[in-house]
Amino acid sequence: MITLKTPITELNRVGKTVSAKLKKLDLVKVEDLIYWYPFRYDDFSNIKKINELKAGDIATIKGRIELLANKRSPRKRMIITECFVTDETGSIKAIWFRQPFITKILKNNDQVYLAGQVEDDLFNLYFKNPSYEKIISFAGGPNKEPTHTARMVPIYSTTEGLSQKQIRFLIKQALGVVNQLTDWLPQEIKRKHKLIDLKTALADIHFPKNQQSLIQAQTRLKFDELLNLHLQNFLIKKEVNKYRAIPITFNEVKTKKIVENLGFTLTDAQRKSAWQILMDMTEEKPANRLLEGDVGSGKTVVAALAIANAVLNGYQAALLAPTEILAAQHFQTFKDTLKVIDCNIALLTHFKHEVVNTTDQKNADLARAKILRSLRQGELNLIIGTHALIQQEVEFNNLALVIIDEQHRFGVKQRQAIREKSGHVDLLPHFLSMTATPIPRTLALTLYGDLDLSLIDELPPGRKKPITKLVDPTNRQLAYDFILKQIQAGRQAFVICPLIDESDKLGVKSATQEYQKISQEIFPQLKIGLMHGRLKPAEKDEVMKKFTENKIQILVSTSVVEVGVNIPNANVMIIESAKRFGLAQLHQFRGRVNRSHHQSYCFLFTEKFSAKSMERLKKLVDCYDGFKLAEEDLKLRGTGDLSGIKQSGFFSPLKIASLGDVKLIAETKKASKEIIEKYSKLIDKFKLKNNIHPE
Ligand code: ADP
Ligand code: MG
Numbered sequence: 001m002i003t004l005k006t007p008i009t010e011l012n013r014v015g016k017t018v019s020a021k022l023k024k025l026d027l028v029k030v031e032d033l034i035y036w037y038p039f040r041y042d043d044f045s046n047i048k049k050i051n052e053l054k055a056g057d058i059a060t061i062k063g064r065i066e067l068l069a070n071k072r073s074p075r076k077r078m079i080i081t082e083c084f085v086t087d088e089t090g091s092i093k094a095i096w097f098r099q100p101f102i103t104k105i106l107k108n109n110d111q112v113y114l115a116g117q118v119e120d121d122l123f124n125l126y127f128k129n130p131s132y133e134k135i136i137s138f139a140g141g142p143n144k145e146p147t148h149t150a151r152m153v154p155i156y157s158t159t160e161g162l163s164q165k166q167i168r169f170l171i172k173q174a175l176g177v178v179n180q181l182t183d184w185l186p187q188e189i190k191r192k193h194k195l196i197d198l199k200t201a202l203a204d205i206h207f208p209k210n211q212q213s214l215i216q217a218q219t220r221l222k223f224d225e226l227l228n229l230h231l232q233n234f235l236i237k238k239e240v241n242k243y244r245a246i247p248i249t250f251n252e253v254k255t256k257k258i259v260e261n262l263g264f265t266l267t268d269a270q271r272k273s274a275w276q277i278l279m280d281m282t283e284e285k286p287a288n289r290l291l292e293g294d295v296g297s298g299k300t301v302v303a304a305l306a307i308a309n310a311v312l313n314g315y316q317a318a319l320l321a322p323t324e325i326l327a328a329q330h331f332q333t334f335k336d337t338l339k340v341i342d343c344n345i346a347l348l349t350h351f352k353h354e355v356v357n358t359t360d361q362k363n364a365d366l367a368r369a370k371i372l373r374s375l376r377q378g379e380l381n382l383i384i385g386t387h388a389l390i391q392q393e394v395e396f397n398n399l400a401l402v403i404i405d406e407q408h409r410f411g412v413k414q415r416q417a418i419r420e421k422s423g424h425v426d427l428l429p430h431f432l433s434m435t436a437t438p439i440p441r442t443l444a445l446t447l448y449g450d451l452d453l454s455l456i457d458e459l460p461p462g463r464k465k466p467i468t469k470l471v472d473p474t475n476r477q478l479a480y481d482f483i484l485k486q487i488q489a490g491r492q493a494f495v496i497c498p499l500i501d502e503s504d505k506l507g508v509k510s511a512t513q514e515y516q517k518i519s520q521e522i523f524p525q526l527k528i529g530l531m532h533g534r535l536k537p538a539e540k541d542e543v544m545k546k547f548t549e550n551k552i553q554i555l556v557s558t559s560v561v562e563v564g565v566n567i568p569n570a571n572v573m574i575i576e577s578a579k580r581f582g583l584a585q586l587h588q589f590r591g592r593v594n595r596s597h598h599q600s601y602c603f604l605f606t607e608k609f610s611a612k613s614m615e616r617l618k619k620l621v622d623c624y625d626g627f628k629l630a631e632e633d634l635k636l637r638g639t640g641d642l643s644g645i646k647q648s649g650f651f652s653p654l655k656i657a658s659l660g661d662v663k664l665i666a667e668t669k670k671a672s673k674e675i676i677e678k679y680s681k682l683i684d685k686f687k688l689k690n691n692i693h694p695e
Contacts, residue, residue, distance in 0.1 A: 002177055004031040011173050013166075021162040022170075033174035034181075036167075037205055037221070037656055038154030044115035044131065045151050045210065051089035055120030060150040062135070063087035065110045070100045085114055092118075093126040102132070111135040113149035147172065152208045171206050178202050185224070186679060189671060195220045205656075222657035222664055223671075229447065229654075230672035235683070235692050236415075237288075237450040243419075243428035245286035246400045250278050251312045257340045258308055262301065264460065269293070273454040274302045277432055278309060280452070281401070287430035290448055292437070293456030294626040295591025296463065299434045300330065302456070303403045304337045306432060311343050311381040315400035318418075318429075319384045322406050324349045324537045325544050329566055330405070331384050335361070338382075346371050348385040348394070351537040355380070390414055396423045404433045416691060436588060436626065446665050457627075465624045466590050466600040470578075470617055479574065479603045480522055486572050487526060487553050491598060493572040495556045496589055498580050514576060515556040523554065531557035559585070568596035578604035579613035583629040586620055 002010065007029060009019045027033055048059045068083035079100040084091050094114055096102055106112065116130035133149045147153075147168050156167045183190075183198040190197070196204075201220035208214035255278075259266060266274070273291055280287030293299045307317040319334075321327040331347040335356050338345070343358045346366075353371055355364040366374070374380045378397030383389065399422040415428075422429055433451070444453055471479050483493050495518060497511040511532050519528035529543045529552035546552040547567060555570075559581075573593045578586060590602040604617055619632055657664065676683055686692075 002030060002173075004029065004034070004177055004180055006030045006177075008033065008170070011170055013169065018162065018166065021159055024159045025157070025162075030174045030177060033171050034178060034202055036156060036171065038156050040155050041208070041214070042115070042131070042153045042155060043211075044149050044153050047150055049089040050085070050087050050092050053092065053118050053125055055118055055125060057118045058116070059118065060113050060115040061085060061087060061092065062111070062113055062150070063091075065106055065108050065112055066091075068103055068106060068108050070103050083108075085112065093124065094128075094130055094132075095126060096129050099129075106132065106134065113146055115149035115153070147207075152210070152214060154206050168206075175203055175206060184682065184685075186675075186682065189675065193223065193667065193671065195223055198224070218656065219664070222661055223668055225654060225657045226661070226665055226668035227672055227675075230449070230669050231675065231683075231686055232690060232692075233448065233450040234672060234676060235687060235690075239692055240286055240288060240415075240428060240450070243286055243426070244284050245281075245428050245430055246313075246315060246398075247284050248278075248281040248309050248313045248315070248400060248430070250282060251309055254312055254341055255305055255308065258305065258337065261340050262337070266301070267298065267456070267458050267460055269456040269458045270298050270302055273456055274305045276452075276454045277302065277306050281306065281309065281430050286428040287432065288451055289432050289454060290444065290451040291432060291434045291454045291456070292444065293434075294459065295436045295588055296594055297436075297456040297459055299405075299436075299456060300333060301337065303405070303432065303434060304334060306401060306403065306430075307334070307382055308338055308341055308343075310401040310430075311338075312341060313400070315398050316375070316378065316380065316396050316423075317382050317401040317403070318389060318396070318399060319382065319403045319405065320387055320389055320407075321384070322386070324352070324386055325540055325565060326405065327385050328352065328541060328544070331356075333566075334358075334382065334384065343381045344374075344379060345382045345384065346375065346380050348383055348389060349537070350386070350388050352541065387414075390417050390421065395421050398423045399429050401430045401432070404431070406435055407433065436591070437584075437630075443659055443662070443665070446669055447659075449669075462597060463594060464597070464599050466573075466594045466602045468590065468602045468604065468621045470614065470621065471603045471605050473605075473607060476605065479605075482601070483554075483572050483574070484523065484526075486601075490550075490569075491572065492547065492550060492552075492567065492570040493554045493574070494570055494589075494592060495554060495574045495576065497556065497558055497576045511556055511558045518554060518556055526553045527551060528553070529555045531555055533558060559589075565592055566595055567592070569598075571596070571598040571600040573600075573602045574605055575602065576605050577607070578617060579606045579610075583616065583619060583633045584626065586617075587624075587626050587629045590620075591626075 008014055008022055008027060011030065014022070022028070025036070027036060043058065044060045046057070046059045048057070048061060050061055050063065053059060053061070063085040064087070066084045066086055069081070071080050071082060072078075073080050078098050081096040081099055081102045083094055083106070085094060112135060113133045114127055114130045116127050118125050119128050131148050131153070133146050136144045148165055154168065155164060158164065158167060178199050181199055181202070185195065185198070189195075196216045198220065201217040204213045204217035205221055208217060273293075277287060277289055277291070280289055291299055291302060303319065307319065310317040319330060321330055327349050328347060331345065331354065334345055335358060338358045341358065345356050345358065347354045348368070348371060353366070353368050355366050355371060356362070371380070372393060372395070375383055376395045376397055383394070399418070402418055419425060419428055487493065495514060497514045511530060515528060515530040529547055531540065531543050535543070543552065543555070547555050550569060571593050573590055575581070575586060575589055581589075586604070593600040593602065604620065606613065619629065623629060
């Protein structure tokens with residue numbers, strides 16, 4: 001029998017290839033499919049007769065296939081599939097490009113649904129690349145309910161070689177066991193907040209009957225997600241308060257010395273934030289603070305001051321970065337910043353390790369095992385790495401401070417894990433998370449109720465704002481000429497592309513293709529590098545190293561460089577298909593090229609600017625305030641204008657709710673308090689499930 005925990009491989013039509021692709025998306029169990037929510041829907045529920053169709057309509061028709069044939073297009077040397085579909089009112093042509101297999105699936109005289117937008121070529125209406133679905137009727141019985149047409153059709157995030165049809169087919173199977181789920185919310189809460197049942201919500205989020213049932217499903221699932229978050233926050237806070245931490249005395253003399261050696265003056269906001277975290281750390285209560293500051297506002301040095309004080313008190317500190325690139329970069333920075341105190345620093349990631357002593361700067365290429373041993377024995381003062389640090393065989397001697405960069409949440413499990421490794425199980429290290437995610441203050445307080453908040457709300461003085469320009473295709477060459485001049489003057493440039501693989505449907509430039517174009521056609525005389533998430537860590541490291549040393553002049557990259565990367569000499573950025581990104585994310589990108597006294601430039605390229613995307617992207621030209629731009633994003637999201645744009649992954653921990661759901665965020669916060677007061681059994685179960693141990 002299939003259950004929620006059954007491996008996906010036991011479903012129909014999941015062989016080795018398909019299961020490997022599903023695994024890429026982290027889809028392993030039947031249950032995972034149920035929670036793989038669509039990111040948008042095609043509304044094909046408008047079923048029309050052929051003679052009612054008008055150009056521009058998005059509709060489904062029902063009819064019989066005639067004259068189906070593959071043809072070779074004379075100009076473009078590709079296969080075009082054509083047919084006519086006829087109902088009792090008329091006939092319409094359908095054409096598909098590069099999908100010759102359709103003639104194997106469909107046959108003349110088949111009854112089908114066709115769905116899509118009706119196009120118009122001056123003479124006739126036709127469908128271009130419509131969705132199609134055979135109408136299968138059981139002998140004498142009713143027709144099988146359509147999945148891909150004639151309804152609201154879900155569109156899922158996917159990976160190369162896994163089609164929407166395949167995913168829908170699998171999710172339909174998975175939904176067969178949705179009845180095995182138990183709804184965790186008490187009836188009373190559901191009634192009070194007018195929420196539908198969990199099973200119905202999960203079924204409808206994939207295959208909504210109509211707009212209204214979709215909204216009800218979304219509301220229920222958002223409610224659950226936000227409630228979950230509030231409950232976690234609340235219970236973690238309670239849990240954290242049970243522990244003591246090691247009080248760290250503020251070493252004023254040495255801290256001043258570090259600051260004097262920086263080569264710049266701290267901004268008031270940096271000074272204030274550093275003071276807040278340093279004061280937190282003097283307490284016996286574990287510090288638990290979120291440091292928010294726009295890209296380039298200088299969060300790293302605040303972290304350095306906190307770490308220095310932990311080390312000066314004789315304790316260990318750990319700094320976790322989201323990527324290998326960033327960890328390696330922090331290692332270099334801290335080597336410098338902490339020069340004036342005696343500090344043994346290690347870099348440890350899955351593929352790389354290195355140790356340095358800040359005062360004699362000798363590079364010890366210690367074996368991994370030796371690094372781990374000296375960490376355990378307390379000879380190492382600071383360890384820098386990725387999250388692997390807390391998953392691996394890492395143990396500390398006397399860990400007093402953990403800093404997490406560019407990730408505003410540190411999971412309960414991770415906290416638990418780090419406590420167990422810290423060297424004293426009854427004490428909790430002080431925590432500082434740092435993020436450039438510009439969440440408005442009130443919202444941050446609601447969402448991360450367990451954290452104290454520090455803001456760096458100013459940039460270092462003398463930074464020139466990047467000159468941002470929207471460039472249409474006719475001016476592309478001018479932009480390239482400009483970049484060449486900058487590079488000849490010694491600068492470097494980034495080219496950012498949205499996806500790794502070419503995806504015709506989206507018309508999006510891929511980094512790999514762009515790399516070939518730039519290195520072979522546009523700048524054959526320059527050294528070009530390629531960076532994307534599918535490179536091996538060692539390859540990434542090599543590329544970043546070359547870029548840092550100016551051995552690569554232009555780096556073509558996907559969004560992996562979005563967070564944290566600091567290459568002050570790079571002052572130009574091109575963003576391809578800019579309209580596919582949210583404003584806050586674009587702002588993050590251009591933060592990469594505004595890191596020194598050189599005037600910086602950001603060129604937003606897009607194949608075609610619609611009036612709407614033009615208006616949105618113009619905001620970036622005029623505004624250099626991450627918080628304001630994030631609010632603009634939220635406003636647009638609230639109105640559904642950004643539905644086609646993928647939310648930036650690090651923007652929030654939320655899967656279905658968004659920071660724009662302000663009302664629901666407040667409502668669920670109230671509900672969380674009520675549940676904690678009234679439903680102790682539910683809370684016990686919740687703690688168990690979320691690894692929050694009652695003690
Ligand atoms: P982020 O907040 O995005 O992590 P970083 O800490 O990487 O920013 O700092 C960005 C750059 O600004 C670094 O090169 C850093 O040395 C520099 N910087 C930080 N603070 C100041 C300051 N007060 N004055 C001048 N430059 C600064
Ligand atoms: Mg940073």
